[in-house]
Amino acid sequence: MSCYLTSGKHLNLYWAFGTVLLLLAVTAPVAMTFGFLGAMAARSQHLVLRLIGKGYTAMVRGVPDIVFFLFFVIALDQGIEYLNHLIRCPDWTDPVRNGLEFRVCPEAKVPLGASEQWVHQFYGFMLAVLTFSLVFGAFAANVLYGAMQAVPRAQLETAEAYGLTQRQVFRRILVPQMWVYALPGLSNLWMILIKATPLLFLLGVQDIVYWARELGGAKTQAFDYPHPDWRLYYFLFLLVFYLAFTRLSEIVLNRVSARLSRGQATAAGEAMRKAGI
Amino acid sequence: MSCWQTIGDYAFRSLGYGERLLPRTDFTLCQQFTLIGSGLIWNIYFGLVALVFGFVLANAIAFARASHSPWARKPAEWFIFVFRGSPLFIQFFLAYEALQMLPRAGIDVFGITVETAWTTRAWAGALFVLFLNTAAYSAEIFHGALRSIPKGDLEAAEAYGLTGFAKFRRIQWPTMLRLAWPAYTNEAIFLFHSTTLVFFSGFPAFQQRGDALYYASYFADKTFNPFIPYPIVAGYFILLTLILIWGMGTVNKRLNRHLPSNMAGKIRLRPQVIR
Numbered sequence: 001m002s003c004y005l006t007s008g009k010h011l012n013l014y015w016a017f018g019t020v021l022l023l024l025a026v027t028a029p030v031a032m033t034f035g036f037l038g039a040m041a042a043r044s045q046h047l048v049l050r051l052i053g054k055g056y057t058a059m060v061r062g063v064p065d066i067v068f069f070l071f072f073v074i075a076l077d078q079g080i081e082y083l084n085h086l087i088r089c090p091d092w093t094d095p096v097r098n099g100l101e102f103r104v105c106p107e108a109k110v111p112l113g114a115s116e117q118w119v120h121q122f123y124g125f126m127l128a129v130l131t132f133s134l135v136f137g138a139f140a141a142n143v144l145y146g147a148m149q150a151v152p153r154a155q156l157e158t159a160e161a162y163g164l165t166q167r168q169v170f171r172r173i174l175v176p177q178m179w180v181y182a183l184p185g186l187s188n189l190w191m192i193l194i195k196a197t198p199l200l201f202l203l204g205v206q207d208i209v210y211w212a213r214e215l216g217g218a219k220t221q222a223f224d225y226p227h228p229d230w231r232l233y234y235f236l237f238l239l240v241f242y243l244a245f246t247r248l249s250e251i252v253l254n255r256v257s258a259r260l261s262r263g264q265a266t267a268a269g270e271a272m273r274k275a276g277i
Numbered sequence: 278m279s280c281w282q283t284i285g286d287y288a289f290r291s292l293g294y295g296e297r298l299l300p301r302t303d304f305t306l307c308q309q310f311t312l313i314g315s316g317l318i319w320n321i322y323f324g325l326v327a328l329v330f331g332f333v334l335a336n337a338i339a340f341a342r343a344s345h346s347p348w349a350r351k352p353a354e355w356f357i358f359v360f361r362g363s364p365l366f367i368q369f370f371l372a373y374e375a376l377q378m379l380p381r382a383g384i385d386v387f388g389i390t391v392e393t394a395w396t397t398r399a400w401a402g403a404l405f406v407l408f409l410n411t412a413a414y415s416a417e418i419f420h421g422a423l424r425s426i427p428k429g430d431l432e433a434a435e436a437y438g439l440t441g442f443a444k445f446r447r448i449q450w451p452t453m454l455r456l457a458w459p460a461y462t463n464e465a466i467f468l469f470h471s472t473t474l475v476f477f478s479g480f481p482a483f484q485q486r487g488d489a490l491y492y493a494s495y496f497a498d499k500t501f502n503p504f505i506p507y508p509i510v511a512g513y514f515i516l517l518t519l520i521l522i523w524g525m526g527t528v529n530k531r532l533n534r535h536l537p538s539n540m541a542g543k544i545r546l547r548p549q550v551i552r
Contacts, residue, residue: 062518063511064470070494071507102501198366202477232374239363246362
């Protein structure tokens with residue numbers, strides 16, 4: 001049994017959990033950055049910036065996120081290759097879009113056709129990370145925009161009355177105060193992000209779903225396993241993993257929320273004061 | 278080939294009527310619009326049926342969760358925890374694999390053979406998963422609303438002599454719905470969005486009868502051009518979302534009709550709040 005569970009492919013499965021955690025670790029801060037920039041743009045005085053920001057935040061409303069996942073992976077890939085093509089081969093005359101084909105010069109392929117397997121995998125993973133960040137950045141922009149609007153106007157006016165510039169008001173008053181309003185939305189978003197990680201499989205990354213299917217199946221393309229179809233048990237294992245992960249996140253986020261609400265002039269803070277915590 | 282002819286051939290392709298073969302070369306815009314729109318029938322089917330049945334189950338679970346008896350409360354809490362805590366994608370896979378394990382020949386119940394093959398088909402299996410999933414999410418919303426019914430309303434009902442089922446039917450349940458409705462609208466929208474996952478998870482598309490996204494990714498694969506099919510899906514879904522918001526808004530108006538207009542809860546799509 002222990003021999004079965006430590007076979008090479010199982011080790012790949014365990015590493016895939018690392019892939020998922022890595023995706024979360026990279027995506028969360030990058031998406032927060034995108035979201036912050038998006039929210040700032042949506043609040044901007046400048047019309048063009050505001051339109052960009054509003055458009056970005058409106059993106060995820062109304063359209064299923066999986067459409068964006070499928071779209072961005074191809075669109076980003078082709079966009080990168082096309083830019084590379086323009087730089088590397090300026091004297092290439094054939095049209096890039098020829099009928100049903102998308103063809104750039106061989107030097108512009110990303111990654112290069114001759115590069116090793118891990119480079120291709122890494123590139124695929126990076127594309128997935130970028131896609132996740134773009135989509136979840138739009139969600140985060142929604143949350144942060146709402147949080148910025150929720151900071152009491154009187155706080156900002158007081159700061160202005162003290163002679164702070166717009167930039168100072170933003171940095172010293174608005175941003176420090178908005179987190180308590182943003183936290184419920186952001187923790188919700190973190191849960192959604194965790195639950196969206198199996199979609200990596202759709203983006204062509206060899207993640208836990210891929211290996212669970214691969215290992216559980218009675219036969220793969222290459223060879224037959226001696227066991228019957230065990231995919232059900234592998235997926236049950238994944239289910240337990242996700243349940244434990246979301247539960248753990250919930251507990252941690254509740255603690256953070258309690259910590260942030262302490263002494264705040266919100267309903268939660270008032271309840272804590274009355275309870276004498 | 279004119280566009281009307283294409284519509285005639287492919288409008289119900291996703292249900293298995295009309296032309297059998299999908300276009301392979303010379304893709305026209307008309308074909309893409311028609312086939313993707315044809316796939317949208319599945320999205321609407323999954324969304325509507327799961328929503329209607331899920332609503333009933335969600336009410337039951339929300340009240341079970343609020344019950345004092347642990348025999349009702351614990352199972353409800355676990356149901357909500359399992360379905361809200363795990364990805365829908367994994368739930369689809371799991372359900373498919375579990376349904377596949379049912380004996381192929383059918384199960385004998387008192388001499389009558391119950392067919393099981395149909396359960397692995399998307400129209401039944403995926404619908405079942407979506408139904409349970411939306412029931413869990415909606416139950417959580419309803420439970421939250423149930424807990425935030427103003428104490429005064431319940432006390433006033435008791436003062437009028439309403440107790441038991443009459444109090445539930447005339448005060449508790451309508452107030453719960455009224456409070457929950459804006460959040461429930463969001464849940465409904467997300468449910469329609471998650472119907473796009475069906476044919477990308479365990480459930481295979483039988484004879485290439487898929488949903489809107491299935492056909493869109495078919496076109497994107499064949500033409501290497503994601504810039505046409507995916508925006509078409511996006512457009513269809515925006516339309517669907519607008520119709521849904523309008524429909525739920527009508528119900529919301531009816532639920533709030535006794536309130537002065539400035540106190541009625543407004544429906545806003547807030548993707549950050551739900552799921």
